[in-house]
Amino acid sequence: MADNGDEDSQYKIKEGDYVVLKRGDIYKAMQIQPRKKVIFEKQWFFLDNAVDHLYSTTFEIMSGGTLQPKKPKDTASSNDAKEAGTDNRNIVDDGKSQKLTRDDIETFKEQGLKDQEIIQQLIENSTTFRDKTEYAQAKYIKKKKKKYENTVTILKPSCRILAMMYHGREPGKICHLRYDTLAQMLTLANIHAGSKVLVFDTCAGLVLGAVMERMGGYGSVIQMYPGGGPVRAGVESFGFPAHFHDMLHEFPICHVNPLLAGTLDTTAKDPNADEKQSNKATEEEQNQPKAEQQGSPEERSMETNAGDDAGQEQEKKEKEKRKEAKAQEKKVKLEEKRKKLAAAAALLESRNADGLVIASRFHPCPVLMGLLKFLSPSRPFVVYSQYKEPLIECYTKLREHGGTVNLRLTDTWLRHYQVLPNRTHPVLLMSGGGGYLLSGTTVAMDRPKPAGSQRVEEPAPKRLKLTDTEG
Amino acid sequence: MADNGDEDSQYKIKEGDYVVLKRGDIYKAMQIQPRKKVIFEKQWFFLDNAVDHLYSTTFEIMSGGTLQPKKPKDTASSNDAKEAGTDNRNIVDDGKSQKLTRDDIETFKEQGLKDQEIIQQLIENSTTFRDKTEYAQAKYIKKKKKKYENTVTILKPSCRILAMMYHGREPGKICHLRYDTLAQMLTLANIHAGSKVLVFDTCAGLVLGAVMERMGGYGSVIQMYPGGGPVRAGVESFGFPAHFHDMLHEFPICHVNPLLAGTLDTTAKDPNADEKQSNKATEEEQNQPKAEQQGSPEERSMETNAGDDAGQEQEKKEKEKRKEAKAQEKKVKLEEKRKKLAAAAALLESRNADGLVIASRFHPCPVLMGLLKFLSPSRPFVVYSQYKEPLIECYTKLREHGGTVNLRLTDTWLRHYQVLPNRTHPVLLMSGGGGYLLSGTTVAMDRPKPAGSQRVEEPAPKRLKLTDTEG
Amino acid sequence: MSFVEYSDFIQDGDVAIVYLSHDSMMPVKVQQGAQTQTRYGVIRHSTDLIGQRYGSKVTCSKGGWVQVLHPTPELWTVSLPHRTQILYTTDIATITMMLELKPGSVVCESGTGSGSLSHAILRTIAPTGHLHTVEFHQQRAEKVAMEFKEHRVDHLVTVRNQDVCKDGFGVTGVADAVFLDIPRPWDAVKHAKAAMKKQGGRVCSFSPCIEQVQRTCEFLADQGFEEINTLEILLRVHDIRTVSLALPDFGPDPSAQTPPDANEEAPPPTSAPNHTSVTLKTTTPPREIPGHTGYLTFATKPRT
């Protein structure tokens, strides 16, 4: 990107691209697939027409669900409220202020009136609109807009957009991790190109994707995943170029202790262990929703096509064939999997990772204590939790255990503003909370001592007074 | 106050009055006593000259520590910053920007230059002042003002002023109860004239005083106090008229269980019990700092005078005499105390109080559960704690126990603003936290059931889903 | 029953608050023979309410039950029929303290709106104070005056239907405190000053937009008001929850499990305590909370 390249190809929407649909503050991640019906904000349409248009184009949804690029709007729509009354004291609440009926509006829609036009109709037919305060007018327009607008903007995905999307649509899937909290994590963990980062993420892979974006394909990311397989839906939505996936490794945490004990066998010489592992892997795959199965978009869309083509009749005949093919495929996959495990294990074994990022539905304390061992000294780590109490436990444990400094338990307060002439004020609703972070820096542990003696040495007397404030 | 009375006597500072000194955001509560040296913001002076002036007068501190009413200022001082540079990019940080030396300034002071004049000198002799941003200028002036100002305003005390004073000066004494949190408590507990309110306050009596102010001398307040005697310093500072104290009762919480069990003897027929009680009372008095001993200002200033007059020589002779007098005094006091206890017990026994306010260094859970019994049904209560966790425990206990609805655990976020032309922004520092409140409303308990069965009945099935959100 | 005095028993003509849940309450005018429909069934006033103790549990016709509470300004605020944007308890509490209201205070207020703040003021200044409240909107002025009567506080309040910016508060030199919640508060600053006692007092203006605050502060300073101070207060509710957090399984840990002399294979089932979890009490904020109600600007009117 350092080049001032004028070729627009990278800015064009292509088939197979992962994109984000946007209307107002609403986002939805999506893949561009031919003739795929998309439902967004209670409207359905097809994305086919968007292909070859530029990212960030706003489309109107036409009848039949086709998209048509919208004419560039003449002026900002923030000046909708005109001729505002100074207050709302003249308004009589008789329930009759809107002269248009529900039917009228439906008729407009059938006539193909544009959203803006319908809203204009509503305004003109409201006897009270002009008497409302600007405040109330803005609210009215927003409400109506939401109801009758029929445009959609197609965006290139980014960490910012996806983090806001997840937070707005499915906060439960990402443990209520707010976008600004994710921003803090990436910065506090000093995520950057060329480093080796451990990620433990059960937030749909959003955190993992965010880390990968910040590393730009340079370095390595090891996803430590709990039983059930690595979660990747969020990563896919980023639509990374293929080579980004080369830096991504995965390692099941159930192998952590064996790895540390030197008993993990990644050479597949023990057929039993291998079998067990492979069974587990297969199970995992079967337990996962489809979207989370595959790494690369190409593979996935192929599979989808295959599924679509299969008829109902010839099934039995081909079953056998497929079974065999599958067995072979399975073998290949297992071997791949084994190699990947071995590669990840090799990366971990040196215990010199540069960063650790944890954001999960698991109790962060054992996760943190288990994974911190893989970091070099003088490297940052950050743990997210929706709740404060588990992080207090982490803090206490870390203080007992030693080997970390610069501990801080924080959260952030975030508020958006409406900035309009004579109507500037904080947005009336804000997020109740974005979750908590515990961050810190590893340091070299004192030389291993017989258990028990270690703690005594930890805080030198003169620093004892800092014990509690330290953080 | 309903009358439009023009006589100013109630607005005049009188000897013996409790007043509040103010400079900028700094407050200090004080009693007007003749020839008493007062130290405020590192300056000493006498308040004698303030007597007969009107409340809210600003005085200059003259040499010799006398006060002199300040001439009404010509214009607002918020326009001090003139000719502001647009940014501070031209400032060279060479440590030489102020041409005046420390000695120069001391000389000014000896010459009797007024604060404003000294600041003007500093500004005129600062080579960088005009190049600083308005932002930086305002900061500079504030810093300098703080250092060289020598005025003091004398205010009539009020809950607002005292709450801000305690929070600013001695937050530890009031368990870090912020003034806006106190405001919430008074409102959530529906404190008003004519009701009967229980107060448990180890916040220097500030909460008790605030409740008394809001009741205006109508109704009754029962201060429930832990061993060591009721704390009243904060109440004194309000300078209530004498009749306010008629509504104030006190009851030691160590008598709560006996009272509830019907075993509390307030008739003094048991000489033993009485003796024990009186010993305790005496101890308490001795353990208290002087300021907290007496209820009315008159008594106290008399004592202070007596102490001042006593010489060192004649002591032994008069010792015997005083001992006798004291014994007699003690007897009278004990009888008074007994009567007071009996009166408070009578108020409590009917178990029909209208409100309960708790703010203390004690664990709020047992305090709340112990005192809630004294409320009528359909009455509000509010518990303050510096920490959230104990209030979670209160909540859980109340839900188990039944007998309350409308439970809410809250805190408030408070920020002040600087509003100046082109320089409007939130104040750069804010309070980190104002403490937490648990509030609720009592309801009639179901008829006493054999223990254990009660809980089962509590939430009706259809309301079960609300159990957690309810609050 | 009155909004400034507690009673123990529900009587005919009272206004009682039917408590369904912390976010669902309804005020009920108690009338001999009347009925009230709730989602738990019907409440019959004559048998279920009149003569009952405030705070009692009332079983409705469908078998569900509700609590009937004595009205307070705070319960009224969360249950009153909205006719306008209203002030909520967090702001009200702050206003009450910062205006130094207490029994006997004389207060001027505009606009009255739905009367949410008015009731809290009346509670605090009773039994000897008075509220002069000015509402431009005639319908609303009439409605709120009727409510004051029903709530038995009408002896403490005068409602005026006029334009405060043009006509002021209708009183001069009597108020200890003035409260403004109008679109152009600066136009009422002079009137506020005129309404206040010559010895001084406190004023508060509530405005959603910062431009209103800026202009009001200017006018307050011009009119000689002192200690001008703008603040913002937000309520945070902490919902109490019991949550369960899974424990990760790092696989068999040889260092933890095998004492030096135990050389046999460790039994696999116990070595990996498969995904158990721990439970803890915590609080969570609501997903969305009020991020702004308005700026509160306070000032002191000095002696004039």
Place this chain on the structure above:
Amino acid sequence: MSFVEYSDFIQDGDVAIVYLSHDSMMPVKVQQGAQTQTRYGVIRHSTDLIGQRYGSKVTCSKGGWVQVLHPTPELWTVSLPHRTQILYTTDIATITMMLELKPGSVVCESGTGSGSLSHAILRTIAPTGHLHTVEFHQQRAEKVAMEFKEHRVDHLVTVRNQDVCKDGFGVTGVADAVFLDIPRPWDAVKHAKAAMKKQGGRVCSFSPCIEQVQRTCEFLADQGFEEINTLEILLRVHDIRTVSLALPDFGPDPSAQTPPDANEEAPPPTSAPNHTSVTLKTTTPPREIPGHTGYLTFATKPRT
């Protein structure tokens, strides 16, 4: 050592961060033969630092010890020699995400100030991006350029000493993102637009005062910027404490203490458990916290 690449061992010429406590860190230029004074005593670079592993404990001459940390933009932000008001990590993190910075991004910044944000930008856009930073104040521009060199990020950044409002950023059509922290950001909006790629990008302006925000938003809208969004973010630190709460003594409780058949006098010492207390882990906020740093206004430059 470099601010964009970790090393394991401390070398001559490195900049290391000496960690004394969470609120006391100092950057040290490591030089063969040099010494650094700390409150725990002297650190001798040749023996105590060079060749040691980052993260090691170093015992100082007075017997106290410190940790020596690898520099990061975040540690630099809390330890750098202030020459101006600086941006702190909370705002920086938000800016970085909201500007969509990543390896390869081309960024314009003004003013450079003490370089707190610059370092964080460089960390994020390395190894293939570039930062064009403009600082009006000559001394500061020179100082920060020297620091970039010492921190081994000078290949990623161009420092220009000029007036951004008059002269712009010195580049055209290259930036993915622009950041403004200047007193009159509106005067630089046109320059920001000119510096950005025709395909679009993101812009951020940081201003302490709301009037600056209002004017900037106007200019941004006039220049065709979209998705204009102003926000404020505040950090809250939770200090972890063990606190002790006294338990009240309500006196002997006959109902609790006497089983029905125990009629003798209960022994007084056990009946009133005199003021014991309970201990709990909790967090407290610092007494005062930053209540405002500045408003962050973000906007998207559309394709032009």
